[in-house]
Amino acid sequence: MKKMVTALLIILFCFTARLHAGPLTFSSALPLPLRQNVVREMGMFMSKKNDSGAKVSARAFTTVFGLSLNDKIALFTMVPVLNKELKMGNITRSTNGLGDVKIFGRLTVHVKDDEGRTKRAAFLAGAKIPTGEFHANDALGDIPRPLQTGTGSWDGFFGATYSDQSFDKEWDSALEVSLKGTRDGYSFGSEIALNSSYQHRFLPKTLGSGVPAFLYGILELNVIGQLKDKTNGVSLDNTGGFLIRLVPGAQYVTKRWVAEAGVIFAVVQDVPRAAMKDKTSFVAGVTVNF
Amino acid sequence: MGLFLFALAMSFLFPWFSDAQIIQAKLVVKGLSCPFCAFGLEKNFKKHGVGKVETELKTGTLKAFQIKKDFEPQTFYKLVRQSGFTLKSLHVQAKGTLSKIQGEWVLMDGDNLLFLLDVDEKFNPSENEVVDVEGNVSQSRPVYGKTHPDYPYTLTVGKMEK
Numbered sequence: 188m189k190k191m192v193t194a195l196l197i198i199l200f201c202f203t204a205r206l207h208a209g210p211l212t213f214s215s216a217l218p219l220p221l222r223q224n225v226v227r228e229m230g231m232f233m234s235k236k237n238d239s240g241a242k243v244s245a246r247a248f249t250t251v252f253g254l255s256l257n258d259k260i261a262l263f264t265m266v267p268v269l270n271k272e273l274k275m276g277n278i279t280r281s282t283n284g285l286g287d288v289k290i291f292g293r294l295t296v297h298v299k300d301d302e303g304r305t306k307r308a309a310f311l312a313g314a315k316i317p318t319g320e321f322h323a324n325d326a327l328g329d330i331p332r333p334l335q336t337g338t339g340s341w342d343g344f345f346g347a348t349y350s351d352q353s354f355d356k357e358w359d360s361a362l363e364v365s366l367k368g369t370r371d372g373y374s375f376g377s378e379i380a381l382n383s384s385y386q387h388r389f390l391p392k393t394l395g396s397g398v399p400a401f402l403y404g405i406l407e408l409n410v411i412g413q414l415k416d417k418t419n420g421v422s423l424d425n426t427g428g429f430l431i432r433l434v435p436g437a438q439y440v441t442k443r444w445v446a447e448a449g450v451i452f453a454v455v456q457d458v459p460r461a462a463m464k465d466k467t468s469f470v471a472g473v474t475v476n477f
Numbered sequence: 478m479g480l481f482l483f484a485l486a487m488s489f490l491f492p493w494f495s496d497a498q499i500i501q502a503k504l505v506v507k508g509l510s511c512p513f514c515a516f517g518l519e520k521n522f523k524k525h526g527v528g529k530v531e532t533e534l535k536t537g538t539l540k541a542f543q544i545k546k547d548f549e550p551q552t553f554y555k556l557v558r559q560s561g562f563t564l565k566s567l568h569v570q571a572k573g574t575l576s577k578i579q580g581e582w583v584l585m586d587g588d589n590l591l592f593l594l595d596v597d598e599k600f601n602p603s604e605n606e607v608v609d610v611e612g613n614v615s616q617s618r619p620v621y622g623k624t625h626p627d628y629p630y631t632l633t634v635g636k637m638e639k
Contacts, residue, residue, distance in 0.1 A: 220560035221519025222524060258561050300508030300563040302537045352510045354534070394535040398515045442516045476516045 195244040210359045210384030211436050211449045211470060212340040212407055214293065214311060215350045219261040224477050233451070233468035241275040243334075243463060247286070258295070265289040269319070269336040280330055286319040287337045291344070311363070321370065332373050333416075339370030342399040354394060357386040357403075369417075376414035376427045383408045386438065400441040405449060407434040428458035434470070445474040498586070499548055500570045500609070502541040507563040518560040520531045525556060537565070550592065550614055550630040567614040569632065575606045584610060584632065592632040593617055599639040610637040 209215035229251070234244040249267040267286035272279060278339060291313020299306040319337020323330045332338070344362035365378045390402040408431070415427035423466065436449025453465035487497025509515060509532075518539060519530045541553075550569070557564040573584035573591050582594040582602055590616070596602050612635040 217514070217553050220521060222521055222559075223517030255561075258559055295561075296530035298508070298563070299563075299599075302505070302507055303510055303535075305510055305562075354510055357511075377557075384535065396533055396535070397513050398532050398534045401512055442512045442519075445513055469603065476520075 188255070189243050209352075209357060209386070210361075210407055211405055211447055211472075212409060212434055212451075213359070213361045213363065213380075213382040213384070214309075214346075214348050215359045215361075216348050217305070217352060219253055219255040221255045221257060223255060224473060225251075227253070227472060227474040227477070228250040229470065229472035231359065231468065231470045234436070234466045235463040235464040236466055237461070239275075241273065241463065243271065243273050245272070245334040246270045252394065260295075261293045263289075263291055263293065263313075267319075271334050273334055278327070279472065280325055280327065280334065282320065282323050282330060282334055282335045282336050286318055287342075288316045288318045289313060289344075290316070293348075304351075306349075306351045308347065308349045310345070310347050312345040313343070315340075315344065315365075317341060317370065332377075337368070338375055340368035340374060342367045352458075357384075359386075372419040374417050376416050378413045380410060381410045393400075399440050400439060403435065403438040403440065405434070405436040405438055405447070407436070407449070408432070409434065423457045424463045428456065428462070430465075431455035436470070443476050447472050447474075494567075498546045498549070498572060499544050499591075500572055501544065502553060503568045504541070504553060504557065505565040506537050506539055506557055507565045509534065509562055514562075518554055518557070518562065521560050522608045522620045524620045525552060529631075547589075549622075553614075568612065569614055570609065572607070572609050572631065573606055575608055577600050577602075577604050584608075592630055595631055595633040596632070596637065600634060602637070609636075609638040610634050 195294070209217055228451050229249045231247045231249075234242060236242045242370050247267050247269050249265055252264045254262050266288050268284065269286045270281070270283045270332075272281040291311055292418055293309050293311050295309045297306075297308040303477070317337055317339050319335065321332065321335045321337045321339035323335055342365060344365040345361060345362055348359065348361040351358045361382045363380045363382070367375045367377045383445050384405060385409040386403040386405045388401050391399050402427060411430045411432070415422040415424070417423065431454050433452045434449045438445060438447040447471070448471040451468040453471060456464055506518065509518065512534065515532045515534060519532060522530050522539070522541055526545030526548050527541045530539070531540070531542075537585070553567055554564055555625040571584060571591060573586055576583050576585045582596045583590050584592045584594055610632060612633045614630050614632050617631045
């Protein structure tokens with residue numbers, strides 16, 4: 188169960204801000220103009236199950252705020268609200284509430300602009316703040332740490348992202364490393380994720396005048412490795428692992444807003460035998476310029 | 478430097494020549510490749526004194542109309558850069574008073590030297606005429622072997638109406 192919820196957290200924490208027509212599940216390097224404020228609301232719905240019939244479902248609603256300081260530096264804040272539920276036979280355990288807030292900065296280090304095309308590279312770095320509850324309990328006692336809405340620890344993360352966008356298509360790639368802190372003797376396993384996204388414009392078939400809305404089809408690949416959780420320095424055998432996800436989706440992009448949705452398939456799950464396995468998950472969101 | 482001091486002196490002598498301004502502009506912007514990108518660019522221009530903006534994504538073109546009176550040429554470059562893009566070309570229509578300073582044609586208003594002008598003699602320019610000019614804008618060409626930081630932009634005149 189722990190591994191399953193930890194894997195859920197992997198999925199949740201991979202939701203770094205993406206505030207443009209761009210990838211669904213990670214950050215792009217596309218510009219955020221000065222004085223343009225952006226808010227993104229993402230919902231994710233996921234579930235896991237094991238052979239014993241235990242099932243975990245989780246819903247995460249994450250609000251992302253983006254603010255540009257100048258043409259090179261942008262700041263982002265991610266505020267998640269989570270609902271997690273574990274069902275084992277007649278037993279149900281759940282937690283609800285604010286999760287751990289993430290703040291990070293993005294520094295653009297390379298720009299190559301052409302007519303109708305841009306290529307950019309950026310570095311990201313930030314921190315996860317332990318704003319979520321990590322000591323919740325119920326009639327059965329303390330709720331296991333992976334089922335809590337927060338981790339209790341300060342974590343740091345950093346990475347690099349590259350984007351190549353033209354009128355017809357976009358490629359994004361990102362490498363992200365998340366280093367997990369320890370709280371009350373417990374630490375979740377640190378992670379490394381390599382993400383790639385391809386977006387293809389299906390509509391309009393040819394560009395007309397003005398600024399038409401675009402309909403993109405999206406296909407993303409997330410490759411995630413996680414070290415084992417530790418409690419008091421001892422690795423927990425049923426945690427950690429390697430995950431490959433495929434995320435097909437669609438995105439409708441206008442000048443003022445973006446609406447998007449995707450389905451997350453875990454195509455490879457190399458996790459401990461007793462751990463729960465991903466079921467299909469769903470993600471949807473809206474981003475607004477103002 | 479001499480050109481700048483002369484222009485400054487002119488601004489005190491002829492304060493009533495203050496009707497110079499950029500009437501409209503057409504910018505070609507590099508890096509503009511999706512609808513969501515256009516919003517920030519347009520917002521920046523509207524916040525800085527451009528009343529109407531028309532963007533065409535296919536050509537990467539932004540047209541600016543209803544430009545406020547004291548809008549300076551360098552602001553076009555600054556706003557595009559702040560929006561995260563690159564300005565490829567700038568074509569403006571402007572109105573002002575012709576003046577000749579140390580052998581160089583300039584477009585003046587009462588307070589500012591709006592543009593250094595690259596103007597062909599076929600247009601028969603004459604001093605103190607109020608004209609409408611149209612043409613491409615670029616970083617100032619060297620004058621007497623030096624560029625002038627005080628008026629960094631040159632308008633190469635393609636059309637002139639008196």
